[in-house]
Amino acid sequence: MTAFSLDPGQTAWCAELRALAGQQLRPLADKGEPGHVNRPLVAALGRLGLLSRLFSSGALDLCLMRESLAQVCTEAETALALQGLGAHPVHAYGTAAQRARWLPGVTDGDAVAAFALSEPGAGSDAAALALRADEDGTGGWRLTGEKCWISNAPEADLYTVFARTTPGAGARGVTAFLVPADRPGLTGTPLDMLSPHPIGALAFDAVPVTADDVLGEPGHGFRVAMNTLNLFRPSVGAFAVGMAQAALDATLAHTSRREAFGGPLKDLQTVAHQVAEMALRTEAARLMVYAAAAAHDEGAQDVPRRAAMAKLLATETAQYVVDTAVQLHGARALRRGHLLEHLYREVRAPRIYEGASEVQRAIIAKELYRTAERPEGAVSR
Template identity: 50%
Template sequence: MSDRSFLDWPFFEARHRDLAARLEDWCRGHLPVNHDDVDAACRGLVASLGASGWLVATGAGEGERLDIRTLCLIRETLARHDGLADFCFAMQGLGMGAVSLFGSEPQRAWLARTRSGDAIAGFALTEPDAGSDVAQTATAARRDGADWVLSGEKTYISNGGIADVYVVIARTGEGEGARGLSAFLMPADATGLHIDGRIDVMAPHPLARLRFEEVRLPASALIGEAGQGFKVAMTVLDHFRPTVGAAALGFARRALDEAMARVARLRPGGGRLADHQIVQGHLADMAVRIDAAALLVYRAAWAKDQGAPRISREAAMAKLYATEAAQQVIDTAVQLHGGDGVRQGSVVESLYREIRALRIYEGASDVQRLIIARALG
């Protein structure tokens, strides 16, 4: 079992330690699931996570605040057991983050459904020509009487094709660049919303291209105020970026566990592989990277939970370091497994595919470097 001594760090309260223990027990009884049919697996995982109460943490009800340490602990634990379970949990939070933080009371009816596992959420932000640079968003929303009419396209949308509701960022023209964006709540059955194709990636997740063909939404679909879409999107990412680092941390812990079990079991030349000094050096490097990542992740989460208005610098550091370090840890685990490390279906091979995307989505590593550099003043 992975090292759990970090739970004694002063970042955590008794309720966090209790949650971690209960979730660990739940994961042993429910994960991993069969991934052969990814859509079915995701629907089943959302329903199971919801029925067991874990999705409550993905949203904030009236008068509540998101607890970022709880989100991070859940993502780390789920990722260690099953990457797809982490994905399903994370998207319920990211997908409805705008409603949690800025939504009206009627919009929160959807939040209640996603927190119970009754509905699946998606966050439609990325476009073919606007990935890391949200200010270049081209999907447009125009006023037509009391309604909004959306046209454009999005790509690499998580839960695309299986989501029941999407938060969509579109250009409403109040100003140039980032100043002219707004956020909208769009049911998946909206007339004019088309799934233009699914996207297959190295670690199978439900991803799709979305096309909006004169999608008509009522005025009540606007989340927050017109022209505040960039603020909405960045605030959501500010809350959820540390959790990406937490997922990477979970993958890295599992890789270290697998590597330690492997080198303890193998006996080349009659002695344990674990007794070779060069192997011990690799394990030590893995452990150091994991602890350093955990400190950055939970520092960022703690700061937000203590009421920091913005944690852009801390969140960027956490995501950057944790995802890059996890890639190194997992690569070392693959190397220590030898041929078995690249065998399709092995745990470390799966982790190797899972970790790569985390260095890209919710702001690629180089974007995080820019955020950090600008924060240095």
């Protein structure tokens, strides 16, 4: 297997995922309530073994799952991804007791996880976190402050929370905590967002946490957050590629059968060229996502740059492809319930969450200059 092609087994698995999404997951998604956790859908992902695969395979498998599900059922894709994002820090940095307590429930689909990093004043600038973790004199801390734009909040069962344990220390003063939803002082409110999946705000009023709740080491929470995002950023790109492919497929079908100006739309050069551009950009984004995922799985040194490039290109591409698909479909694509109306609402958010497009450009430039300034032959660490 190379970074730029899939073997027959992977191709067959992707087809199987699309079939499962259409036959078993799409009906459950249709019964869900927008803005709320669809627990039957999460349970089905667990029953099908997809949630356990989040923690037993690499970035490329994650990307293939997200792309394949997104082509057929974006709700299933998002439910799967949010379980992975929220619980990956537990899998990667948790103690044996933490993993034993929570991961079985997450992989079975019984426990819903959430990744609580963003704040009202610290979205893209994650090092500027203001949620305080004040020592309580017993070896533990009290969390005080707010989190905002948190997917699966306020309905999750466990939160990976990033809080400032050392004031004024920037990224070096952040600690990651595993916080069950029933901790005293933790409350949440849902936010009415454009995207249909649940997003909310969390309020921490002296929420108690102990050394047993720390993920990784105290003061090293920023590393936990960034390593998690380096894994999931390419897969956000895969989600975007899946949506772009769904929009492209719908456009190919529509322009082949829609009659206008004496023939099918596909016979108009201006339409055919737009469809070709949609396909070109989608495939380019797909290849960059696969390459970034393969680099992550191989432990390459340039993962942050590749992950940022993959997310940036794929999410911007998906926005273009879906928008062009809407234009070629005309007014029917704006009708509530149409596939493209749904994709149009879904496709906007990935250009913002897990690092906005502007943040990805900043990461890319930083990594490029770091490489250029390193003496020839030096090894990056």
